Each structure stands twice: as structure tokens, then as C-alpha cells.
Amino acid sequence: MTPIQKEVASKLRYLLGKSKDYDLKDIYQGTAWSVREHLIDSFENTQDYWTEKDPKFVYYLSAEFLMGRSLLNTIYNLGLEGEYGKAMQQMGYKMEEVADQEHNAALGNGGLGRLAACFLDSIATLDLPGWGYGIRYQYGMFKQLIKDGYQSEVPDIWLTEGNPWEVKRHDICFEVGFSGKTSSSNGKTVWTPAEKVMAVAYDNPIPGYNTTTTSNLRLWDAEPITEFDLEAFNSGDYEKAVEERERALAISAVLYPNDSTPEGKELRLKQQYFFVSASLQDVMTRFKAVHGDNWRLFPEKACFQLNDTHPTIAVAELMRLLVDEEGLDWEAAWSITTKCVNYTNHTVMPEALEKWPVRVLAKMLPRHMEIIEIINAGWTKFLEDKYSGLKAAERDQLVERMSIIQENPWVKDEMQVNMAYLAVVSSSAVNGVAYIHSEIVKADIFNDFYKLFPEKFQNKTNGVTPRRWLAFCNPGLSKLITDTLGSDNWITDTYELSKLAKYADDKAFHKKWRAVKQDNKARLAAVIKETFGDDVPLNALFDIQIKRIHEYKRQYMNVLSIIWRYKQLKKMTPEERKKVVPRVCMFGGKAASAYDMAKRIIHLAVKVGDLINKDPDTRDLLRCYFLPDYNVSLAEIIIPASELSQHISTAGTEASGTSNMKFQMNGCLIIGTMDGANIEIAEESGKENMFVFGVDADDVPQLRKERKNLKTDKRFDEIMADIEGGMFGDKEYFKPLVDSISNMKVGNDWFLVANDFASYLDAQEEVDRVYKDVDEWTRRSIMYTAGSGKFSSDRTIVEYAKDIWHVQPLKPPAL
Ligand code: 26W
Structure with a gap:
């Protein structure tokens, strides 16, 4: 042995x-x-x-970490x-x-959660002192079942067999309070919470690649303060004792499975405050053990990155801890807080920006609501002074527009806290996640703020870890690259991959490159066989769209083009069919449980597949599969096997996308719009190597205004008629889907599916043309990998460390 x-x-x-x-x-x-x-x-x-x-640390505060295996x-x-x-x-x-x-550890919804996981890998690999902080959800992202073509959601039970990757820290726990009252005596405010729970730490060690550093993801579990409230128990109120226990456990019970639309539930706010408060208390306790009450030094030892607005209550909590608990005056605390906090925005979809009713905040976190009011008073005063030169009406309007506390336009007499504005006002740096997105952030959602503090706004284009997403998930390609370059340095310096460009026209190299892809396709084909019982042709083009199901990501448009392809095939003679490029189209992704339209899109994809996959006329030439329960480990099989991947969001809606980078690294060609990081991928791997279509972001607002009289393509109209006519069954169920993009009285095609459809079909024809030219396809595939150097999360993290966090590598000695 x-x-x-x-x-x-x-x-x-x-x-x-x-x-x-x-x-x-x-x-x-x-x-x-x-x-x-x-x-x-x-x-x-x-x-x-x-x-x-005792170096400076960065703390990455995130409600989600999508770690996978x-x-x-x-x-x-x-x-x-x-x-x-x-x-x-x-x-x-x-x-x-x-x-x-x-x-799979699925403590995240999608892009934002997986980005956090990639960042931890890079922080550790780069030897940067940094930890992640989040919630140890008992149930992560739901498991998706597809029954009769409908999604149903099943709890993700992931902890029952024990978790070898965590260490419970019984001794590291902090009380977190909720609701109750505030009172003041001798100018000091005291908050007496009505409810308290215990946050207990679980450490998840994060090993860096090829280094001595192993960093930490500290996740908090909510437990009752005393296992049973003895007093209630003794007085015979057994129910109350148990109730309290249940209330505590509920806080870290389940990840909200919503991606981009906030759930205005109190429990969600409770989760946010719970993990933020525990994390800040933890960091401050460690600081005090070394530096006592020298709080002016705190910004030199700690900074916090807010992963979207979800942890923004950290601003008020840090102020509370510094002022109420540590006795600092307001100004000193504000100066420390604003030096320590930075905010990343991950979406410009207006409905995704979190706003909490003042009523809810004041009840659950009365002291924090007071603090936010004081912050806002100072902020609006600053604005009034700043714009004192403007006409009164104009100034008032501007101040109202920029106020952190605003009227809810949809609910009479309801005031709400705009969490994004609170984050922007309190942060040293605000960043978007791809070049175009950061421009939109400045020009659109935070434009008023940008005009005031242009220096605050930055771009940090996302990246993905080349360890998980190339080196480990694609051993075949990884070996070929290392053998070819004569070293595996590319795993930590992905710019080395650019040296592959030399081989872009090397026929011998082409052969090896294609052989790897074939092996990976066989691996995915085995998954399809197991899931559906079908053999898929390995000479077919593997065409993939995997991501959360969302109207803006336009999986629907992809399904429509598959329908069109099928209709064309049916009309062809056997001779004509011989010239067709066979395709296996695959979808994967979850719909938020209450997102009705997304669920209808899933159903359509499944029903289209049911018809096509059985048709003996065409089944050798076209397939369509909806792979159930898409998750990290399935992505690790799909991505290396894919030849074409779809990143087809309406321009200006996808902040960045990160799977596009994973596909690029693995030599998969992209069909896509000029949106998110696609633009930068095109810059690096050659726009001429990408299948680009659709309108540009700049034209979208005008088109949306005109959309009532938009011309649709006759192919589009035909497909709509087919769906309405029941070609795929369930025509009543599909009606809202059809209406949303074709009946201007009902829907309005906000995401411009009808508008972009013709150019999408053109791009698809170009895909077929190029795929037939095996050398050209292989050349492009190599150029994708060669151009992917920029999209390592190591590059992203180096930029954060230098421009925002100001933390330096500190590598521990060997064991
Ligand atoms: C509160 C509800 C909610 C939940 C999640 C609102 C917003 C979100 C996220 C911000 C959604 C998300 O994951 N956004 C994605 O972030 C990725 C990482 O930056 C980007 O690559 C994706 O384009 C963006 O959609």
C-alpha cells in the first residue's frame, strides 16, 4: 500500500x-x-x-459562492x-x-456566484491575503427536474452525507440582533434587539494552485442562542422555545433561487444583515486583538468588496459598530467606512436593483434605518450645496433623483431605500464587470453620480479561473497545449496561450486539436445517452446554450431558429440534405421558480426536441435537447465538448457573461451580439472569427421606442403561426410566449427578438458555411484559445488588488 x-x-x-x-x-x-x-x-x-x-486583507462579501465540486x-x-x-x-x-x-456545492444562482468562486481561486493562487465571507445555506440552488417538459424544483440536499471541505469553528460565533428599539442616553444610542441569533463560523479552505497559500471562505450558519430557551421551556412554553429555534435556523436555510429579480421578502434582508454583521464583527475582533482601538489604522488593514448590492447593509453596520459600540464620532467613523468599502455592480436591469421599503428596514433594523437616514441627510445637504447655483426646481428634482431614500413610484406613500445608491455614496470605488457595462453604468444607471465623482468609477472586466475551466476540465486539450508550448506556465500565465497562434495553420497540429475535441464530444454524448437514451451523431456540430433562463438572454430566439432549421430540412430533397451540416443543439439552465415566461421557454425547447428528435426524416441532421439540472459539474463536461456556443443577449443587457470566456478558452466558437464581454473577446480572438449579429447597444433605446411598428421577417411570422397553430402542442400554454414578441397589443418584444431574428439566421448560415471548411473552423478554434489570455480571473484580481484593494501578495513559507 x-x-x-x-x-x-x-x-x-x-x-x-x-x-x-x-x-x-x-x-x-x-x-x-x-x-x-x-x-x-x-x-x-x-x-x-x-x-x-498582519498585512492588509480584502474581504469579499457575497451572498453567493457557487463552488461546485x-x-x-x-x-x-x-x-x-x-x-x-x-x-x-x-x-x-x-x-x-x-x-x-x-x-455540487451550489450556494449560488449563476454568474455572480460562480464569479465569486473563481475570484477565490485567483486570490489564493496569487498569494493575496483575502477571505470570502458568505452564508452556509442548508439548501443551495434547487435541483431541476424536467417532467413532461415542465420544470419542477426539488430541494438541494447537500449536507446530509457530511462535508469534508469545511471545518466548523465552535469557538468563532457572534450574536446578531434583529428588530427591537433604540434609545439614547448622554448622546449615545443603544439598540436593544428583540430577537437574537448566533452566527457560527464554518471555514472552507481554498487552496491556491502551485503555491503554499491556502486561503479561506468563511460561511456563517444561524443557530439559536441557546439550543432551547430554558426559561420558556421551564415555564411550560415548549412551543415558544421550539419556535425560536426554527426562526434562527430559517435564516441560513435556503438560497433564494432568483437571479436578477429581487425577492422583497423580509427573510432575504435578514440573511443579508446576518452574514454581513457576523463578518464585520469577526474582522473587527481580529483587528482589536492586535491594534486595540486604533481605528484610524483600520482602512490600512481591511477592505470590503460588496458583490452587488446584496451586502450593502454593511455600510450601516460598520457605522453602527464604530459609533455605537466603539464610541467613535460620526465623522471619524464615516471617513473609515468610506475608505474600506467598494461596490461591484453586476446588472443594469432596472428590476434587479434592490430597494427595501423603509417600513421593513425600520422594523427589522431600527438602528440601521436611523443611520441610513443620517447618511442620506448629509448626502442631500451636500447635493444642495453643490447645486446651489441651479434653479430651485431643477435642484430639487436632482436632489430627489439622487436621494438614497426615495418614494416608491408603484406603491402609494411608500418610501424605500435604494441600496445601490447607498453603496455608491459610501464606496471608494464602484466598478462594472466588462468595458461596455462599465460605460453603461456611468452613462445610464449612475450617471448623476458619475458626473459628481468621475474618479470613483472603474471597469474590472470579469475573468474565470483557467485551472477549473481549462486545465482540469479539459485534460486532453491541457496536455496538448503543454506539450506544444513545452511548459505548463500557461496555467498561471494565460497570456502564454497566445503562442498557440503560431500553430493556427499547422495541419499536423490541427489533427491533434480536432482529436481532443472529438474525445470531449464523446464524453458529452455519453451523458446524453444516459439522460435520454439517444445516440447522437459525433460528426454533428455541437451547439450549446447554457445559462440561467431569462428573456434577455434570448434562449427563445435560439429555439425559434431551431424550428426554422427543421422546417427547411423537411422541405429538402435527399440530395439537398446530403449537403447539410448536422447539428446537435443543447440547452441547459434553470428558471427562477416564479418566472413564468422562462418556464414556458423551457417547455418550448423540450417540445421542439420531442418532435425533432423522433423524426426519422431529419434525426441524423438535427437534434434538440434540454439537459436537466444544469450545474457546475455538468458545465465542466459540456464546455470542453462544444464547438459553437450562444451568447445572444439583447445588446446592452448582459453585464459581462463569464461562460463566454470559458468556451473561448476551450476553443469553442461564439455566435453572439456585441454585448458584455463578447466585445472584448472579439477584440482578443478576432471579430472576424466570431459570428456577430444583431443591433448595437446604442441603437436599442430608439428601437424600443419604435417597436410598435417594427417590421418582422416573414420567416419569423411563419414560425409564430406554427407555434400558435399547435405544431408543438400545448398551444394555449405557448400563447403568452408568442404574444410577448409578436402581438404588439399584448407584449412588446422588449428584448428585440423579432428585430434581431433575420440577422441571427444569417449568422447561423455563416456558421454552417464555415463548419464545412474544416481547416478554417479549426484555425478559428485555435485562435479562440490563443486569444483567451486576458480572461483569466488572475488578471481581473491583479487589477482589483492594484486599483481598488491595495493589497500585496504574501506567500507563506513551505511547510
Ligand atoms: C436580488 C436579486 C438578484 C440576484 C442576483 C439581483 C441580481 C443578481 C445578480 C447580479 C445576477 C447576476 O448573476 N449577474 C451576472 O453577473 C455576472 C458576473 O459579473 C455577469 O457575468 C453576468 O452578465 C450578470 O448577469
Whole structure:
């Protein structure tokens, strides 16, 4: 037995009580618990070193971290793949099948949550002192079932078998209060909460790649202050005691499965305050242990990145802790707070910007509401002085528009707190997540603020970790790249990938490049076989759209084009069909449970597939599958296998997109609009290599105004008639979908599906043309990977560290 084999056997015996008859799940558990020990050694070494050196830290506050699986990532990042690979082999198991037993940690909805996970990987890999802070949800993103073509949601039970990747810190816990009253005596305000819960820390060590650093993601679990309220129990009020327990547990029970539309539920605000308060108390406790009450030094030791507005209550909480608890005067506290806090915006969709009713805030967090009122009073006073030269009416209008507390235009007599404005006013830096998005942020949603503080606004184009999203998920391509470049330096310096451009016309290299893609396609085909029982043709173009289902992302338009393709095929003679490029179209993505239109889009995709996939006339040439329960580990199989990926949002709506970068890295061509990071991907890999279509963001506002008399394409009208006529069944159910883009009396095609459809079909024809030219397709594929250097999250994090956080690498000595 190798030493690793011994370790695994020992875990199996002493932790799981198994000395024989193991199944794969057991092997996974035994392996994971053994890897955990290596991880914890590295973790402790790093944290001790950082504590000793006391550098400035960045704290990434996020309601979501979409981590996926950890086993392989940890083994690879710690450089243990040789030893574990050998041990597995000797025990008669394949590493991949063992890894496949792990549950996905799905504590996030989509882009924003997965970005946070990539950032942690880069922060650790770059040896930057930094931690993530979030919530340890008992239930993560729901599991998606597709029954009869309809989505249903099932709870994600991920913790029942134990979680080897976390360490509970019984001793690190903080009280978090809610509601109650404030009172003041001798100029000091005292908040007496009516309800309190305990936030208990769970540390999730985050190993950097090829370094000694192992960083931390600290997630908070909500527990009752005393397991049972003894007083209530003794007085016979058993129900009350249990109730309190349930109320506490509810806070960290479930991730809200909404992506982009806020749920105005009190529990959501409770979650936000819960993790923010615990995190700030934790950071301040550590600071005090070293620096006492020298709070002026605090901004030199800590900064907080707000991942969208979800943790914005941190501003009021930091003010409260500094003023009420630490006794600082308001001005000193405000100066510290504004130096420490920065805000990233991830969306310009107006409905996504969080606003909390004053009534709700005042009830749940009375002291914080007072603090926000004081901040706003100072802010509006500043604005009045600043704009004293304007006419009174004009000035009043401007001040009202920029006020943090505003009237809710939809609800009579309701005032609300605009969390994004609170974040902008309180932050040192505000950033968007791709060039075009940051421009829209300045020109549109925060324009008034930008005019006042142009220097506050920055761009930080997103990135993804090349470890998970190329090196580990695509071992075939990874090996080919390393063999070709003669080194694996590209894994930490992705600009090295540009050297692949030399091979873009090398026929021998083409052959190897294509062979890797074929292998990856076979791997995905096996998933389709298992899920649907279908064999798919491996000579077909694998065409993918995977992301949350949303009208602005226009999966609907993709389905319509598949319908068009099918109709064309049906009309063709056998001779004509011989010239057609076969396609397997695949969708994956979840709809928010209450997002009715998104659910109808899923149903349409499934019904279209039901018809097409069974048609003996066309099934060799066209397929359409909706892959259920899209998640991180499925993405790791899909992305390496894809040849064409769709990033087709209405221009100006997708802040960045990050899967586009993952596809690019893996040599997958893109059909897309000039939106989000697509624009920068085109710059790096060549716009001429991309299938670009649709209107530009600048033209969208005008088109939306004119949309009542927009001309539609006759192909579009025909397809609408087919759906309405019941070609895919369920015509009543599909009616709202049809109406939303074609009946101007009912819907209004806000996302310009009808408008962009003709140019989308043109781009699709171009795809077919190029795919037939195997050399040209392969050349482009290589150019995608070669141009992906910029989109490593390492580059993004270096920019944050330099321009916003001002933190420096600090690498711990080897163990
Ligand atoms: C409060 C409801 C809610 C929930 C989530 C509002 C907004 C969100 C997120 C901001 C949605 C999101 O994930 N946005 C995505 O962020 C990615 C990372 O920056 C971008 O790449 C995507 O374009 C953006 O849609």
C-alpha cells in the first residue's frame, strides 16, 4: 500500500466504519477526508503566517459562492494528483468516477456566484491575503427536474452525507440582533434587539494552485442562542422555545433561487444583515486583538468588496459598530467606512436593483434605518450645496433623483431605500464587470453620480479561473497545449496561450486539436445517452446554450431558429440534405421558480426536441435537447465538448457573461451580439472569427421606442403561426410566449427578438458555411484559445488588488 492508500483505508475504517465492501461513494468519502488533512495543514500554515505578518486583507462579501465540486480541484491545486492517481489506480478505481460521487456545492444562482468562486481561486493562487465571507445555506440552488417538459424544483440536499471541505469553528460565533428599539442616553444610542441569533463560523479552505497559500471562505450558519430557551421551556412554553429555534435556523436555510429579480421578502434582508454583521464583527475582533482601538489604522488593514448590492447593509453596520459600540464620532467613523468599502455592480436591469421599503428596514433594523437616514441627510445637504447655483426646481428634482431614500413610484406613500445608491455614496470605488457595462453604468444607471465623482468609477472586466475551466476540465486539450508550448506556465500565465497562434495553420497540429475535441464530444454524448437514451451523431456540430433562463438572454430566439432549421430540412430533397451540416443543439439552465415566461421557454425547447428528435426524416441532421439540472459539474463536461456556443443577449443587457470566456478558452466558437464581454473577446480572438449579429447597444433605446411598428421577417411570422397553430402542442400554454414578441397589443418584444431574428439566421448560415471548411473552423478554434489570455480571473484580481484593494501578495513559507 502506498502512504496515500493507507490514509484512505484509515479514513474508511475509522471515520466511516468500513473495512470491506466499499462502494464508490465510500471511496469518495475516504479519499476526500484524507485530502482534507493535507488541505488543513496548508491552511493553518498560511493563516498563521498571515496573522504573524498582519498585512492588509480584502474581504469579499457575497451572498453567493457557487463552488461546485472540490475533490479534483483540491488534489490538483495542492499538486497531489500523482500520489492520489496512483493510489486510486492500485485500488482499482478511476479518479474521475470517484470524483463524480461528490455533491455540487451550489450556494449560488449563476454568474455572480460562480464569479465569486473563481475570484477565490485567483486570490489564493496569487498569494493575496483575502477571505470570502458568505452564508452556509442548508439548501443551495434547487435541483431541476424536467417532467413532461415542465420544470419542477426539488430541494438541494447537500449536507446530509457530511462535508469534508469545511471545518466548523465552535469557538468563532457572534450574536446578531434583529428588530427591537433604540434609545439614547448622554448622546449615545443603544439598540436593544428583540430577537437574537448566533452566527457560527464554518471555514472552507481554498487552496491556491502551485503555491503554499491556502486561503479561506468563511460561511456563517444561524443557530439559536441557546439550543432551547430554558426559561420558556421551564415555564411550560415548549412551543415558544421550539419556535425560536426554527426562526434562527430559517435564516441560513435556503438560497433564494432568483437571479436578477429581487425577492422583497423580509427573510432575504435578514440573511443579508446576518452574514454581513457576523463578518464585520469577526474582522473587527481580529483587528482589536492586535491594534486595540486604533481605528484610524483600520482602512490600512481591511477592505470590503460588496458583490452587488446584496451586502450593502454593511455600510450601516460598520457605522453602527464604530459609533455605537466603539464610541467613535460620526465623522471619524464615516471617513473609515468610506475608505474600506467598494461596490461591484453586476446588472443594469432596472428590476434587479434592490430597494427595501423603509417600513421593513425600520422594523427589522431600527438602528440601521436611523443611520441610513443620517447618511442620506448629509448626502442631500451636500447635493444642495453643490447645486446651489441651479434653479430651485431643477435642484430639487436632482436632489430627489439622487436621494438614497426615495418614494416608491408603484406603491402609494411608500418610501424605500435604494441600496445601490447607498453603496455608491459610501464606496471608494464602484466598478462594472466588462468595458461596455462599465460605460453603461456611468452613462445610464449612475450617471448623476458619475458626473459628481468621475474618479470613483472603474471597469474590472470579469475573468474565470483557467485551472477549473481549462486545465482540469479539459485534460486532453491541457496536455496538448503543454506539450506544444513545452511548459505548463500557461496555467498561471494565460497570456502564454497566445503562442498557440503560431500553430493556427499547422495541419499536423490541427489533427491533434480536432482529436481532443472529438474525445470531449464523446464524453458529452455519453451523458446524453444516459439522460435520454439517444445516440447522437459525433460528426454533428455541437451547439450549446447554457445559462440561467431569462428573456434577455434570448434562449427563445435560439429555439425559434431551431424550428426554422427543421422546417427547411423537411422541405429538402435527399440530395439537398446530403449537403447539410448536422447539428446537435443543447440547452441547459434553470428558471427562477416564479418566472413564468422562462418556464414556458423551457417547455418550448423540450417540445421542439420531442418532435425533432423522433423524426426519422431529419434525426441524423438535427437534434434538440434540454439537459436537466444544469450545474457546475455538468458545465465542466459540456464546455470542453462544444464547438459553437450562444451568447445572444439583447445588446446592452448582459453585464459581462463569464461562460463566454470559458468556451473561448476551450476553443469553442461564439455566435453572439456585441454585448458584455463578447466585445472584448472579439477584440482578443478576432471579430472576424466570431459570428456577430444583431443591433448595437446604442441603437436599442430608439428601437424600443419604435417597436410598435417594427417590421418582422416573414420567416419569423411563419414560425409564430406554427407555434400558435399547435405544431408543438400545448398551444394555449405557448400563447403568452408568442404574444410577448409578436402581438404588439399584448407584449412588446422588449428584448428585440423579432428585430434581431433575420440577422441571427444569417449568422447561423455563416456558421454552417464555415463548419464545412474544416481547416478554417479549426484555425478559428485555435485562435479562440490563443486569444483567451486576458480572461483569466488572475488578471481581473491583479487589477482589483492594484486599483481598488491595495493589497500585496504574501506567500507563506513551505511547510
Ligand atoms: C436580488 C436579486 C438578484 C440576484 C442576483 C439581483 C441580481 C443578481 C445578480 C447580479 C445576477 C447576476 O448573476 N449577474 C451576472 O453577473 C455576472 C458576473 O459579473 C455577469 O457575468 C453576468 O452578465 C450578470 O448577469
